[in-house]
Amino acid sequence: MNLLFLREQPSGGHAPHLVWVWLGLMMIYGLLGLVLGVKMIRRRLLLYCPFCARPGPAYLDRSEGLTMNCPSCGEIRGGGLLGWKIVRDRGEHCGPKPAVPVRKVQFRSPWFWVLFGISVLSALCGVAIHEFSFLTVFGPLWCFLVASHLVQTLSTGCLDDNAGPTFRSRQPLKFWVRTTVWFLAYVFAAFMPVGHALQEKGKMEGRAAVRHEGVR
Known part of the structure; x- marks a missing residue:
């Protein structure tokens, strides 16, 4: 009985330690996301341009998502059909961002x-x-x-x-x-x-x- 108890104790003792390690990693990940989110809202987050490697401010746009302003390449954002492609306005000839039309009742249509x-x-x-x-x-x-x-x-x-x-x-x-x-x-x-x-x-x-x- 004593030998069986000694064999089973080490295998079950590792589970609580793994749980605490996982919780600690999640807390660090959450705090890191909170800090980056606050910096992004205040437009103090700097990212490196994937085309010229120059730093530029990054922010969240309501329609474009994560966007970066590069001093040489212009606006860097997600594009393509699924939004997985990185595009730049000056390199892709996307032109300026279209204006949002004013809401009107379409009586003439x-x-x-x-x-x-x-x-x-x-x-x-x-x-x-x-x-x-x-x-x-x-x-x-x-x-x-x-x-x-x-x-x-x-x-x-x-x-x-x-x-x-x-x-x-x-x-x-x-x-x-x-x-x-x-x-x-x-x-x-x-x-x-x-x-x-x-x-x-x-x-x-x-x-x-x-x-x-x-x-x-």
């Missing part, structure tokens, strides 16, 4: 009226199927705002929301993914009145059938 008309038609169908509800007003109002945003995004090539502006010419994959998310939000709101009306009508018919069987 026929596509805006088509998208908004679909939501109004869905609301009227919901009233005809069941009855007037909160979604009868909320659905077209939400689609009014989202349809205008979608039309402006596709016409200007810039998607600007709470996450920051995304340009189609600079980040095509991110642009189309976010645009698809907004389009799905429009589709969900546009057909919500009809779906809600069909659901409520089905509940009423089910209750009526139960009462009819109870009377029998």
Whole structure:
């Protein structure tokens, strides 16, 4: 028994030490990330240019991500389809950063009226199927705002929301993914009145059938 105890004790005694070592490494990694993040926010973080090896200030841009200003190469940022390629404005002839368009309601676009008309038609169908509800007003109002945003995004090539502006010419994959998310939000709101009306009508018919069987 004593020999068995002596054999099992060393193997189980290493586990707590490994846990403390792992926790210590995670704490050091977290503190290092905190220091670098504060420096990046205050624009005091210096990085070396991957093209000319000169130091320059680095910062986080809402639309471009990690960006560096090199005194000789200009703006250094991520580019390409997936954002994994390092590009420089002067070397890649990217030109200046496009301006973010001012948000306006797209009254002159026929596509805006088509998208908004679909939501109004869905609301009227919901009233005809069941009855007037909160979604009868909320659905077209939400689609009014989202349809205008979608039309402006596709016409200007810039998607600007709470996450920051995304340009189609600079980040095509991110642009189309976010645009698809907004389009799905429009589709969900546009057909919500009809779906809600069909659901409520089905509940009423089910209750009526139960009462009819109870009377029998």
